[in-house]
Amino acid sequence: MSDSIKEKFKEILEYYDNNPFLSLIPILNFIQDEEGFISKDKIKEISKFLNIKENLIYETLTFYHFLSLEKKEKKTLYICKNISCLLEGAEEILEYLRENKDKLNFDFKECECIGLCDFAPAGLLDFKPLKNLSIEKIKELNEKI
């Protein structure tokens, strides 16, 4: 484990009053955000650091939408497809994404409500909000990434 990661782990553990269980999801979130996935090696390291059995870590991390064991080459754009977004054309955007899959510089995934219904159709990229999406905006985004 690199020193900077170890420092960060210690910092998280300290913030949560040295409670390893309370620190588990925050540490998993940190690795996920840094590396885009959580590798088997990292799980071993986390297990050793927090003294929590590996199988328990697997159990937790496979439960949540935003934690992943799979390495991804590209960033993931989350598109909400719940009622308020559907009413504002989320389906057309998803269709465009599906049809142009090969041309995209990012992956995309349908997700559930992200609390941006007043800016529907909405999405998240790097956990930052994308409001009032349109096919035009998706095209622009694709060029920027």
Add this chain to the structure above:
Amino acid sequence: MKKSETLLIKKKYAENIDEYIQKGGFLSLKKVLGDRIPPEKVIEEVKKSGLRGRGGAGFPTGLKWSFIPKDGEKKFLICNADEGEPGTFKDREILLYAPYLLIEGMIISSYAIQAEVSYIYLRKEYKWIYDRIYKAIKESEEIGFLGKNILGSSFNHRIKIFVGAGAYICGEETALLESMEGKKGFPRLKPPYPANCGLFGYPTVINNVETLSNIPIIIEIGGDNYSKIGVPKSTGTRLISLSGIVKKKGVYEIEQGKITVREIIEDLGEGIKENYHLLGVIPGGISAPPLLPDEIDITYDFESIIEKGSMSGSGAIIVFGYKEDKKRELLKLLKSAVKFFKEESCGKCTPCREGTWAINDILEKIEKRETQIGEGIEIIDVLHKRMKGLCACPLGESCAIITESFLKKYSDVLK
């Protein structure tokens, strides 16, 4: 006459801590700690106010606090900022624009139950708001509203943020506790309730963002005065997330029981968007059965909506309808709602895990016209009976209730 908003919470919106203090911020905290008001008196005041939880269930807040045992060394307060009920975004507004009000509310509430540490469970979807809240906490620490011996009293308090990892079910309070304990978000069987056995087994109160933000206001104006706002069983204001086919979507603050659902749509939302036909309104997030256009002349409060067979839940009003002659598109909306429950069922209880998939299958068949609507309703009714009261939380049951209700109310549209 056009109805407008009634502002209590929105009045406390502030860019930074100075602005909040200028608006009378932290005076309630000063009153509680400065006047040495005993914790029981604070709970009493909240009971008098009639405040009910704003997260969905509408449980009386003061009563919830009074279940916390007086003895015992450690207690926790958790602010539930995991609003995930589709259509809900009102807590986002408080977290962004009134974080100081929330912080003040959390300190007073923690004092009432004598908790030294409290947590904000922030949904990962709102990670972009993390810095805003973190900064507000830091500012409050620097001024001395958080830390040791707050305002010269013997009360110590710290607030920490915990970011979730994506799971609707973690908004359910016991699933939230499991998640904080590093586990998958499985709701616990109750009893014991969190007030006795909460985070790591310690007595814990879990309150919604908006609920906690009402506390400084109650202390400021007094419980009795607060109870006169709104109607007897639904006191105070509520933040409404208005979305769907209205012209002006957004978060509005309304006085409970004083404005009808139709007025919310027409006066605050400025009516239905052009070229759209109104089909109905979901009054409290997608777990709430829909109201038909002729059922929306009721006031917005807990009781009136329950009387109509639905609920105000998290205060999310979704106005839905169709363009041109695409009435049957309604099925798409219903399918997305059912798919939501199917995806978000945590898998702990069999009736929900299997039942939500079965309901999804029935809808697929109705879409392909392989199953008649009447037949679908019958099957869902059987499924509903096998879920009712048999699961650790109401997720699966909600799925059955709304599907049945949609199919019954819109059988003509969906034919």
